[in-house]
Amino acid sequence: MRQNLQSTGRLRPVDLAREHGLSTQAVRNYEDAGILPAAVRTPSGYRAYSPRHAGALRAFLALVPGHGHRTAAAILRAVHDGAAGEAFRLIDESHAQLLDDRRTLRAVEDALRDLDSTAPTRPAPDAPRPGDTFIGPLAAALRIRPATLRTWERAGLVRPRRDPQTGYRVYDEAAQRDARLTHQLRRGGYLLEQIAPLIRQVRAAGGLEPLEATLREWHGRLTDRGRAMLAGAAALDAYLSEPPAAAPPA
Incomplete structure (x- = not known):
């Protein structure tokens, strides 16, 4: 040339x-x-x-x-x-947009840190399995209305199962984790559609701990x-x- x-x-x-x-x-x-x-x-x-x-x-x-x-x-x-x-x-x-992505990452890390320091929701006395709970006790623990949990369920953010005898919603440890994480991010001002991808990542990773590698990769991509x-x-x-x-x- x-x-x-x-x-x-x-x-x-x-x-x-x-x-x-x-x-x-x-x-x-x-x-x-x-x-x-x-x-x-x-x-x-x-x-x-x-x-x-x-x-x-x-x-x-x-x-x-x-x-x-x-x-x-x-x-x-x-x-x-x-x-x-x-x-x-x-x-x-x-x-x-890059700054907003950095703030989102910080909010996610703060939410995960808060989850690590939060004691698991105590199950209702009549919960089907140890660690499981119903919508009322979970809503009370998060200081939200049961209707809010139902809204999150419709958005796919929380997936309780149904008790075959009563038809009541039953929240196992994974569903409680998703509800706490959603709650933390909502308090940070994030919309449900912004929270959904993170919840999917948590589920795919099988919990919070495996997300450390994802968060490191996220930091690397932003850098x-x-x-x-x-x-x-x-x-x-x-x-x-x-x-x-x-x-x-x-």
């Missing part, structure tokens, strides 16, 4: 593609999508790119890991439309995303700092 640039001042789609292991069709698609500035055409109809196109492609590919393909594309389109403010707004939204956003910002800043280039010779 460097030799081609030095000799002609013009870059072909294959020159941009090779630098990043892309196909030439991908480069053309990026131009068509507005991710790259429009290329000039040679008299024979071939696309002619410049170092500025190479900078745009580097910026886009650097933004993708932290912001995702759709947002990264929207950022570059906004830049090329002369709407830098919109590009920065999109970047701010991604950072706000990687934050670093990727920094790298993307640096690449975008380098692109924005480039002076507008003259059209490459045909």
